[in-house]
Amino acid sequence: MISYLLYVTISIVLWMQLQPTLASVEITKGINGLDKLVLRQIHGSTVEVYLYGAHVTSWKNDHGKELLFLSSKAIFSPPTAIRGGIPIIFPQFSNLGPLRSHGFARNRVWTMENNSHPLQSKPINGVFVDLLLKPTEDDLNIWPNRFEYRLRITLGLKGDLIMTSRIKNTNTDKKQFNFTFAYHNYFRVSNISEVRVEGLGKLDYLDNTQNRTRFTETRDVITINSEIDRIYLSTPKKLAILDHKKKQTVSIQKHGLPDAVVWNPWEERSKTIVDLGPDDYKSMVAVEASAIGKPVILNPGQEWKASQKLSAVTSH
Numbered sequence: 460m461i462s463y464l465l466y467v468t469i470s471i472v473l474w475m476q477l478q479p480t481l482a483s484v485e486i487t488k489g490i491n492g493l494d495k496l497v498l499r500q501i502h503g504s505t506v507e508v509y510l511y512g513a514h515v516t517s518w519k520n521d522h523g524k525e526l527l528f529l530s531s532k533a534i535f536s537p538p539t540a541i542r543g544g545i546p547i548i549f550p551q552f553s554n555l556g557p558l559r560s561h562g563f564a565r566n567r568v569w570t571m572e573n574n575s576h577p578l579q580s581k582p583i584n585g586v587f588v589d590l591l592l593k594p595t596e597d598d599l600n601i602w603p604n605r606f607e608y609r610l611r612i613t614l615g616l617k618g619d620l621i622m623t624s625r626i627k628n629t630n631t632d633k634k635q636f637n638f639t640f641a642y643h644n645y646f647r648v649s650n651i652s653e654v655r656v657e658g659l660g661k662l663d664y665l666d667n668t669q670n671r672t673r674f675t676e677t678r679d680v681i682t683i684n685s686e687i688d689r690i691y692l693s694t695p696k697k698l699a700i701l702d703h704k705k706k707q708t709v710s711i712q713k714h715g716l717p718d719a720v721v722w723n724p725w726e727e728r729s730k731t732i733v734d735l736g737p738d739d740y741k742s743m744v745a746v747e748a749s750a751i752g753k754p755v756i757l758n759p760g761q762e763w764k765a766s767q768k769l770s771a772v773t774s775h
Contacts, residue, residue: 482586482614489516490535496571498586504618511537512565513590513610516544518620518769526709526771528645528743531736540565542734543645543743545622547610550602550638552751553667558602561643567592572609584616604636605629623766628757637756641720641749642767644711649704651741656681656721658698665690665752683744686725692752694719700746701774708774713748715765720747 482500489495489509498506500521507517518526529543540546540561549564550556572589592608599605607629613621622642628635648654660679665671667688676691698711698719711719722745724732729740748767755763 482584484586484588493535493537494568496588498588498612498614500586500614500616500618502616502618504614506612506614506620508588508590508612509535509541510569510571510590511535512541512567513547513569513592513612514541514544514565515612515620515622516541520618520771525647526769528647528739530734530739532734532739534734537568538566539734542732545645546643547624548639548641548643548747548749549608549626550604550606550636550640552639552641552749555639555751562638563598563602564592564608567595567598569610585613585621587611587613604634605631606636618771620769621766623764625762625764626755626757627762628759630759633759635756635758637754639749639751639754640716640765641747641751642716643720643745643747644767644769645743645745646700646709648700648702648742648744651683651723651744653702653704654683654744655701655703656683656698656744656746657701658695659691659719659721662694663692665692681721683721683723686723686728688722688724689720690749690751691719691721693717698746698748700744706774707771709769709771711746711748712768712770713766715763716748716750716767717753718749718751720745720749720751722747 485497487495487497494510496508503521505519506515508515516529527544533542535541546565548561551558551562554560569590569592572591590610594605607627609625611623657680659681660676662676663673664676665673668686696713700709724740729735729737757763
């Protein structure tokens with residue numbers, strides 16, 4: 460009888476261990492007490508999002524392997540933006556306008572929306588969170604435009620990370636506004652010398668290291684062995700980052716985002732970035748789905764939608 464009960468107990472324990480955990484969203488505290496959301500899928504993949512900046516700081520596959528780069532010197536203290544992960548660049552990319560570089564969306568605390576936006580259907584088998592940003596009075600003083608920015612972050616059943624942005628002009632004075640935008644994706648790589656970026660061959664780009672002079676890419680694939688800071692224009696909807704040493708390919712499928720930025724500061728430039736470690740450049744590459752070359756124009760009541768889907772697979 461004891462042997463039978465022991466057998467049953469062991470069987471139940473093994474059965475429970477083999478059962479996938481339910482997909483979930485947890486609200487918790489992150490670094491320095493900042494509010495953080497943790498999305499978990501049934502097979503073990505996770506995404507971590509700080510309400511400060513609606514900032515994705517971690518994306519792990521079902522083996523617990525980190526796919527995003529986070530600076531070894533990242534500062535989790537507002538109003539400083541978090542270095543790494545996926546900063547939201549809105550309403551201004553870099554210094555292309557009157558605001559501080561990269562706008563203010565990444566420096567604001569977003570709110571959670573409990574009720575889904577009527578224009579957004581719930582993802583099948585995906586765990587998601589809906590976030591909202593509206594301008595403060597301080598924001599209106601530096602950028603006098605009213606808007607509602609809704610962001611849905613979804614962790615798909617297979618571990619894909621989907622980010623969908625909806626930005627609506629809510630001005631009441633019939634005034635249109637324009638903006639530039641980017642998902643500033645920082646990807647973790649084994650070594651920058653092992654990385655190739657595919658999908659940008661033979662395209663025109665603006666070189667930020669040469670006063671945004673326009674050039675045409677001569678290579679079929681992008682490899683990086685020095686500082687690079689380029690805005691590739693009119694890019695395809697799918698890009699790929701291949702890491703030979705990791706035997707890993709991360710794909711970016713983007714909609715409504717015609718451009719793509721490729722950035723790595725390399726050694727000398729890294730020395731001037733206070734929240735980036737001296738050797739961090741070796742283990743990161745930024746490939747950013749963006750709308751920069753032609754600013755987005757929104758009339759009152761009009762809404763703009765854009766999205767990206769990040770997927771990681773083993774390559775050979």
